[in-house]
Amino acid sequence: MKIRHRLSLQFTLISGIILTIVFVLIYLLSAQYIQNSFYKLLQMRALVTAQVYLEKDELTKKKFLEIEKSYRERIPDESSNIYDQHNQAVFIEKTKYNWPASMLETIRHREVYRFRFQEESGLGIYYPDNQGNFVVIVTARNTMGIQQLNYLMWILIVMFLVALLITFVMGQWYASRALEPIKSINRQVKNIRSNNLHMRVQQGRNKDEIDELATNFNGLLQHMEQAFDMQRSFVSNASHELRTPLTTIIGEIEVTLQNERSREDYIQTLGTLLGESEKLKIITDGLLQLTRLDVILTDTNSELIRLDELLWEIQEFWRHKTPTVRLHVKLNDMPEDAAQLCIRGNRSLMTLALQNIIRNAFKFSYNRDVDCQLTYSKSGITLSVSDHGIGIADADLEKIFMPLYRANNAHAFDGYGIGLSMTQKILQLHKAAITVSSVLGQGTTFNIFFPHVQKF
Structure with missing residues (x-):
């Protein structure tokens, strides 16, 4: 499935969940409101019933006629009962239900009591009067409310389906617009082959x-x-x-x-x-x-190497090998704690890498003295190896670390162009960086930077 369709379906699903929660809340709140309104109507009918039967002798004729007119406006399936203090039905001869004494006592205790009976809603009130204390119960079926809730439910269902359809269509459109840059990248990538790797993908301006x-x-x-x-x-x-x-x-x-x-x-x-x-x-x-050299250094095949001690060992090696020339070692800004001059790595490989650089320094300077400086800083340790030899042309600086590559002015010297490639790989294994600067005919300087934090 394409990302565009998957995003549209996911967006539609999320919208559907949100709409379902909102519509269910609307339906439940509406049902609660309609039910409460119907109970208020039943309470009003109960009061009108009590006034019609119990307050007839205390009201003026005009007031009684108004109340009696209201009483005739009955609710569909309405049924009324009036009980005296002895739980006997009075005034109304035809009663639909005979309510138990326990319910009547509950109504007297609560004064207003709502209940459900079968499919009807009921409400009872306690009504004290000069003729005695009475209980009035009115029950009816909320036909209109049920119809309103059914109508609301169908409206919400239709709106839900229409909203999901609109959301899916808009999601398709939005996903297509959002993924258009990726489509553009795909079209450009299809045209890139091994013979035109110089081509580049166009970048946007959104910085996203x-x-x-x-x-x-x-x-x-x-x-x-x-x-x-x-x-x-x-x-x-x-x-x-x-x-x-x-x-x-x-x-x-x-x-x-x-x-x-x-x-x-x-x-x-x-x-x-x-x-x-x-x-x-x-x-x-x-x-x-x-x-x-394509290995991985770990704690098991590495050790702590003090760079200053390693340089002294290399200096001693060249002192015995070439007594006429010297490797000058200089230490700059050394820390108080000698342990900070340690790096973790493979000692034999590191010795091989540094010896390759120093050997080249002697060879390409016609065996003149070579300077080696070790400088400590907060960010790391820098090792510089400088000679006064033939130098390297600017065009060759980026290629000298390639296997078997030799600069034009190096063909007169023995070698095969492998040493510097090997050195670079060894330093990369040790998380070190090597750079080179040179002036043709004056000399070359290799700078090796060892960061303090080395994790293998």
């Missing part, structure tokens, strides 16, 4: 949930477009990196097979093949290691 949906979808399209571009670039770079050693291997084998060679030539050819095969192995191992 639908506009938020369009904004989020455009953001998703942007990420997909970037992912497709990265994938195409990765395929291009991978094919280039893999094709070079494969071409060398195939060429060497073809040349060697053309003529018979000496033992030294075969050894030289096999050495070349071995070198190119090792390049292929390094590339494939790096790509395999990248796929294995």
Whole structure:
């Protein structure tokens, strides 16, 4: 069922429930009002009956004729009884009902008593007079009231059905108008394919949930477009990196097979093949290691790592490996509690990520000194690694973290474009963010930000 129909039915159901409650209240209140009005009429008839039979000797002739005229205007199916203090029926010879003494005592006690008998309404009053104390009972069927209630009930039923029909039709119209932006988004989305991911969904001006949906979808399209571009670039770079050693291997084998060679030539050819095969192995191992980094860090496979201690360990490693150059470590704005320099993560992976950055800093600066600064702040910990090397062009800054991508000025150096991709994945696992700034020919700075709150 479409959302438009479902919304219309739900809106109609809610309206139906509200109308049912309102109409039932109207019917019950009207029934109560009609019943009370009829009981007041019965009370008036009881007083007129008492005056006609008991006050005849005390009223003027004119007044008595007015009361007698009112008495003749009877209610349909009206029946009257008058009882004396001995519970004997008096004055009225033909009585429709013989009421029990217990009811008469109840009327004397309450003075006005309403009751229902069979399908009729009845009312009794206690009427003291100079001739004695009497009880007057009048019963009648509220035919007119019943007809009014039946008429009101049919009116409410018809109004209920008509209101539900109008509500459903208006709900359909309103739902169609409300969902029109979503229909527009659907029409635009149908035209978006992998070859035109640059297209975007038009956003409205209402700043509502639908506009938020369009904004989020455009953001998703942007990420997909970037992912497709990265994938195409990765395929291009991978094919280039893999094709070079494969071409060398195939060429060497073809040349060697053309003529018979000496033992030294075969050894030289096999050495070349071995070198190119090792390049292929390094590339494939790096790509395999990248796929294995898609893990989830938990409390079981992570530990607390003090970043300052980790930097001292890395500094000691490079001091023994390259005694002629140095890794300078500087600590800024350190907290009093050293525990605030701790992050939760995998120590070996974090060491690998930082070593990749520092190794590149040494390599692309022709083994000049590298500066490393650790700065503490309330929002987190920032680690900066700076070199004085060849730098990175602005066009290459957004691509250096792509697997197998190498900038134009980096082809003269050994490497396969896997280290920074691996580093970025490791830092993402640790909820850290990495940015890079560079000036071509002057140097590059990598900034890594570790937030204080890390939840895995």
